[in-house]
Amino acid sequence: MPKMRAVQVSRPGGPLEMIEQEIPEPGYGSVRIKVQACGICHSDTLTKEGGLPGLQYPRVPGHEVVGVVDAVGSGVARWTVGQRVGVGWHGGNCGYCDACRRGDFFACQTAKHITGITSDGGYADYMIARAEALAVVPEELSAVEAAPLMCAGITTFNALRNSGARPGDLVAVLGLGGLGHLGVQFAVKMGFKTVGIARGKDKEALARKLGAGYYIDSQAADPAAELRRMGGAQVVLATVTNGDAMSAVLGGLAVNGTLMVIGAAGSLEASPLLLLSGRRKIAGWYSGTSIDSQDTLLFSVLSGVRSMNEVFPLDRVNEAYERMLSGKARFRVVLTTGN
Ligand SMILES: NC(=O)c1ccc[n+]([C@@H]2O[C@H](COP(=O)([O-])OP(=O)(O)OC[C@H]3O[C@@H](n4cnc5c(N)ncnc54)[C@H](OP(=O)(O)O)[C@@H]3O)[C@@H](O)[C@H]2O)c1
Numbered sequence: 160m161p162k163m164r165a166v167q168v169s170r171p172g173g174p175l176e177m178i179e180q181e182i183p184e185p186g187y188g189s190v191r192i193k194v195q196a197c198g199i200c201h202s203d204t205l206t207k208e209g210g211l212p213g214l215q216y217p218r219v220p221g222h223e224v225v226g227v228v229d230a231v232g233s234g235v236a237r238w239t240v241g242q243r244v245g246v247g248w249h250g251g252n253c254g255y256c257d258a259c260r261r262g263d264f265f266a267c268q269t270a271k272h273i274t275g276i277t278s279d280g281g282y283a284d285y286m287i288a289r290a291e292a293l294a295v296v297p298e299e300l301s302a303v304e305a306a307p308l309m310c311a312g313i314t315t316f317n318a319l320r321n322s323g324a325r326p327g328d329l330v331a332v333l334g335l336g337g338l339g340h341l342g343v344q345f346a347v348k349m350g351f352k353t354v355g356i357a358r359g360k361d362k363e364a365l366a367r368k369l370g371a372g373y374y375i376d377s378q379a380a381d382p383a384a385e386l387r388r389m390g391g392a393q394v395v396l397a398t399v400t401n402g403d404a405m406s407a408v409l410g411g412l413a414v415n416g417t418l419m420v421i422g423a424a425g426s427l428e429a430s431p432l433l434l435l436s437g438r439r440k441i442a443g444w445y446s447g448t449s450i451d452s453q454d455t456l457l458f459s460v461l462s463g464v465r466s467m468n469e470v471f472p473l474d475r476v477n478e479a480y481e482r483m484l485s486g487k488a489r490f491r492v493v494l495t496t497g498n
Pocket residue numbers: 199200201202203310311314333334335336337338339356357358359362398399400401404420421422423424444445446483484486490
């Protein structure tokens with residue numbers, strides 16, 4: 160049987176181990192993808208460290224996957240061998256349970272598929288994906304360019320376009336990591352007056368290069384006071400991995416403003432008086448469906464939004480993962496298979 164490389168975690172907190180295993184066959188409703196590139200998302204720590212209840216091991220992480228359809232299982236009408244596709248966090252749904260019929264695919268109880276979390280993901284030469292989880296990758300984007308858009312991109316794009324902010328509104332992006340640096344670009348291209356907020360001075364030039372008109376160094380100034388001075392933010396897109404950093408910007412929301420929580424971080428502290436006196440809101444957002452991914456890819460082609468990537472071959476996965484964890488990557492770490 161032909162073999163492939165895969166990087167698996169065999170227990171919560173265990174190392175990323177390169178193994179050789181048989182190339183899997185796609186079952187009913189699924190396809191096999193020959194993986195070309197896979198981004199490393201901070202959420203991969205959930206698989207690596209066992210950060211969600213009920214996870215099963217061993218597991219191959221990776222939910223920013225781009226490749227080519229390599230084999231098609233039975234019952235799949237829409238996809239053919241050779242098509243370029245991407246898969247994100249949303250790994251599929253049953254389509255007929257109550258949650259799916261409401262359009263709330265992540266609440267699907269019948270077939271809960273989260274790529275790289277409840278099914279094996281893209282840190283491998285091949286992976287199996289459900290047909291409804293696939294997005295078409297436009298030819299204008301290389302695999303490395305498209306991969307980060309499958310999670311970092313879709314999440315920030317979707318959160319912003321559903322945030323209620325309108326062109327011209329003041330929108331701040333808190334945290335300039337993998338998600339944040341795309342969030343800044345999307346906010347600019349959607350016509351918002353965009354503020355980047357990060358720790359330290361060194362990210363200012365990068366934030367401005369990404370299009371931000373304003374930058375707040377949260378170590379040098381109180382970000383809430385700075386946002387208030389600018390009139391208050393209609394939306395703060397919080398992509399940081401730290402709850403205190405999110406709490407610290409709440410006071411910078413305008414009346415009717417919304418803190419869009421994206422980062423999966425500790426816990427938030429909010430003043431009820433602050434919220435009620437300005438009808439301010441705290442909302443959460445998760446990535447989206449495969450159609451949202453396609454929208455993200457097409458908007459990126461249209462507007463020139465691109466992830467800034469540091470590329471590592473799959474064999475150097477440990478170094479690549481550490482680079483993401485260190486916070487030093489500018490801005491997304493992407494694995495390539497050579498396929
Ligand atoms: N909601 C969703 O659907 C979704 C999707 C993907 C990821 N996520 C989550 O979003 C978060 C960001 O993911 P990512 O891949 O962009 O991570 P990343 O590239 O590692 O970036 C992490 C960001 O967190 C900030 N940060 C880290 N420690 C901090 C601290 N002590 N105080 C303030 N800021 C701190 C960094 O800010 P500086 O720029 O100031 O250094 C950096 O911008 C993670 O929690 C991830 O799990 C959620």
